[in-house]
Amino acid sequence: MNDLIATLAAEDPARAVTPSAAEAARMDETLRRLLADASPAAADDRRLGPADDPRLGAAGAPPAGAAADPRLGAAGTPRTGAADGRSRRRAAAPRPSRAPRRRAWALVPVALGTLALSLGVAVPGGKTPAVIAPQPASAATVLAELRGKAATATVPNGRYAYQKQLAYVSHMRGSTGTGGRFVVVLPHELEQWVDADGNAVGKEVIHEDQATFPTPEDEAAYERLGEGPPPYQSGPYRIRDFKVAGLTVPEVAQLPTDPTALRSALERGQLALLPATAQLLASPIASAQLKAALFSVLKSLPGARLVPSAQDLQGRAGVGVEFEDDAWRTLFLFDPDTGALLGTRSIGKQEVPGRTISDWWLVVDATRTDTAPKTAR
Known part of the structure; x- marks a missing residue:
């Protein structure tokens, strides 16, 4: 998202002066290119690759139930949680899983080639802006x-x-x-x-x-x-x-x-x-x-x-x-x-x-x- 904003700002001719026709056209072309993968058709475009983000996986965990339980950060003599000492975790490497395809952003276009971001990117020409709505919360967005x-x-x-x-x-x-x-x-x-x-x-x-x-x-x-x-x-x-x-x-x-x-x-x-x-x-x-x-x-x-x-x-x-x-x-x-x-x-x-x-x-x-x-x- 930050890359998108930076690119738009760099291409925006309205930052300091009124844009010429050529500058406005270049802005429109940049918007079309950057937002292509947000359109319904782009979500399934194999040229763009999968639209979903990688998700999280699990690794193993340490022994449980001890005074030196690594989850507790304790030092000293271990004390097993089970009477027979068998309560011990296996470390396992993360196993990637493929998440369902989904778009990172939902775009509702009102006028092609124009965009207003809530973060303040200017739109030349006074056209009606499109609206970008953030995706529903996910583990990745919450962690970020x-x-x-x-x-x-x-x-x-x-x-x-x-x-x-x-x-x-x-x-x-x-x-x-x-x-x-x-x-x-x-x-x-x-x-x-x-x-x-x-x-x-x-x-x-x-x-x-x-x-x-x-x-x-x-x-x-x-x-x-x-x-x-x-x-x-x-x-x-x-x-x-x-x-x-x-x-x-x-x-x-x-x-x-x-x-x-x-x-x-x-x-x-x-x-x-x-x-x-x-x-x-x-x-x-x-x-x-x-x-x-x-x-x-x-x-x-x-x-x-x-x-x-x-x-x-x-x-x-x-x-x-x-x-x-x-x-x-x-x-x-x-x-x-x-x-x-x-x-x-x-x-x-x-x-x-x-x-x-x-x-x-x-x-x-x-x-x-x-x-x-x-x-x-």
Whole structure:
């Protein structure tokens, strides 16, 4: 769209002087050429190529249900979400899918060869303008809009990057000898304070007393088994060489902000592309420029689906973009006003035979502060 506007402005003889007949004719010819693929006939013109935009696709996701769950950006000893440790995600390469053909813009012509854009391109000759209406919202258009919000976001000051996360992790418990296997969902609360050198302080709570269950059968099995472990709560602990998305703080600062180069760098990293992108988008360590580039990375992936209205487990409403592969369906939930990532929902289709597993990871707070807890170790 920006290329179209720039070309029209360059060809517009009315920018400074009244156009001659030859200049006006040249303007008309430019308009015909630029708008040819917006006409109904052009949508099926093989010479122009497909009119649809590439859509998003899914990549695999990291292990779930651990204190070092890559979705949480935690450091320390991993703790598997399943009792048998089998709750582990498979990384899968994105699989492109072909979207239905559709035009990028709908043109309603009133007079051939004339056009008025809402962005202020002048029309010579005083002719009645055509009307250009934007396409319906799609995952790509929403990601582009959120990218603009992220690029201009105000970054707070403070010595420490502070983040509070809440993950609703599915734990597999029970055994065939004790009445069968069942799933219990426990909230994992994690706070982190990280300085510019990568030294960090962390706190973690696992709320066994706030257990929920995917089905009544899971709850009944949990109650038959008796009381589970007591809630786990750590005191403040020190994290050296803190990592987010498998990257140290200096490495995050060195990531390229060119979307193509950034995608290549992330694909060479420790995590699959989608969870790495989610962690960086949520982290106060990442700059506004890096987050804008991350939106471009998401926009470049094929197969995403727009979820115009979604809500997380805290009742926060946002706009969603969903990715899917054979094993996982992952929803990114964004604040439509700021572009901030509110969290992700991951639905595993192969974690437990015959059923799906749904985990939420929420960003409760992400800012900067000048204070951090004292640690005993």
